[in-house]
Amino acid sequence: METEGARPDRLGPLLEQFDHAREMAGVRLTGLGDEEYLWEPVPSCWSLRRRGEATTPRAFGPGEWVLDLGAADIPANEYAEVARQAAGGMAVEKIAEDWSVSVERVEQILAHPGAPEPDATPVTTIAWRLAHLHHEFAGAWEWTFGERRQDPKLMVDFTPSAALTLERFWTVIDRWRDSVAGVTDEQLDTVGFSQYPYSNDGDYPYIGVLTAANLEFIHHMAEIALLRDLWRSRFTARA
Structure with missing residues (x-):
């Protein structure tokens, strides 16, 4: 991921916000292990499942592991x-x-x-939240800067390995950010610059889509940070 000084244009604050969130998330995810990654703090969580073990009606993924998704x-x-x-x-x-x-x-x-x-939404695991962000940002890149042909739900081969997930995840996140850094002022105002399916991105100027993407990244990373805090304190909490 490229770093740069403060930019005076409209894109600058969005990039700075994302970079700061990316830096904090990288620190907070350090040391994530497989057991914590898949930890289900309450019954009926959504998570990653082996294809034959998924119970949610729209679980998806191209490989052995799929991501829970309800109606x-x-x-x-x-x-x-x-x-x-x-x-x-x-x-x-x-x-x-x-x-x-x-x-x-x-x-x-x-x-x-x-x-x-x-x-009445289910609690989701760290694995689910990372997988959700992974396929969303992979799809966002494909349908904005790529060939606009791959189904986002089939682009990410989900894995129960926390280390492998993070390695692949940061590669996708940093590619997306570097491509966003090259967006022109005209493209920021272009309705339909992003054609991401399963969304209404195509109905809005791209600057609005980017604002929503930052919010998505920040709020899911905050949720992951809280789950890590709960995992760390699970054996010390009072009964």
Whole structure:
């Protein structure tokens, strides 16, 4: 990954933010072992599973190990985005296609009164969170700077080895960051510069897509850091 001084353009703050998060994440992931990587702190976690042992309906991956994934839905923290899409004139059918849910589900969300109810989402392991980021950033690179043909869900051969995962993961992350550093001001404003499937990236200027990518990286790394803290203290916590 290239390093550089502060940039005065609009891309500069996003790169600086990502670089700082990348540096902190590298420190926090030092020493990650296989047992901790696959640790399930509560029952019914989502994680990596051998293909024949997966129980979630949409578990995916090209090899022996697949990543848990449940039925498609729109998380509560995205209800406001769905409302913005509808207010902007997007048809309910198109919104449903973007989120891979039914038209009825979109209509239900748009009709939801008051604050959204909390999501009943499962706890995910460190392995799941790293794998999620890995395939998302691999796909983001392929469908922005690559040939835009590979299915992101088939691009990453998931592994139960923490060391091998991190080796492959940082290679993908740093390639993505170096490519982003070359994006022009015009490309930042281009709607559809990213065509990442399973998302609505193609509907937004690329600067918005990059902002969301930084948020995705930061919040999942914060979750991983907390899981590492819990793993370290699991035998010292009071009963």
